[in-house]
Amino acid sequence: MNGRQLYSGLLSLLLASASVTCLADTAAKSQPPKTAPQCMPVIQQAWIRSAPPGAQTLAGYLILKNPCKTSFRVVDVESRDFGMPMIHRTVVENGISKMRDPGVLEVKPGTSLKFEAGGLHIMLMQPLRALKEGDKAGVRLVLADGRRVFSEFPVLKEAPKR
Numbered sequence: 001m002n003g004r005q006l007y008s009g010l011l012s013l014l015l016a017s018a019s020v021t022c023l024a025d026t027a028a029k030s031q032p033p034k035t036a037p038q039c040m041p042v043i044q045q046a047w048i049r050s051a052p053p054g055a056q057t058l059a060g061y062l063i064l065k066n067p068c069k070t071s072f073r074v075v076d077v078e079s080r081d082f083g084m085p086m087i088h089r090t091v092v093e094n095g096i097s098k099m100r101d102p103g104v105l106e107v108k109p110g111t112s113l114k115f116e117a118g119g120l121h122i123m124l125m126q127p128l129r130a131l132k133e134g135d136k137a138g139v140r141l142v143l144a145d146g147r148r149v150f151s152e153f154p155v156l157k158e159a160p161k162r
């Protein structure tokens, strides 16, 4: 239903209030049925390593837990606080540390995926605001099925105590 339909509906009917009520009923019925809440992966121990002022790249770490009965895949990362967030994996080749595309990130039921220094990490490029120790940045992981898992990542000097 759009504004024009509503407007012409009002014009064509003398009982304007009755018409509005009728249209409202139709709108309510076209809503999708409510479904049970879906089991969601859980982000734990999220943090971003603090960096000197002006740093254009920060790194984020977390543990992503799958408490559900089905596997899920992480395919991307989004952030309202960074222009270019990416998922990377650090690999050592011929003694040289390099950052690579992480490949398929599947998390089986009852397992968790660790993003930690020297391995899988979230590369947070182009900060959209200054982020100092104690601040929080919003980061969300994108799953293959389109769902997002959000968490506030605190900016810390060191990994939170486990």
Ligand SMILES: [Cu+2]
Pocket: 088, 089, 099, 121, 122, 123
């Ligand atoms: Cu990286």
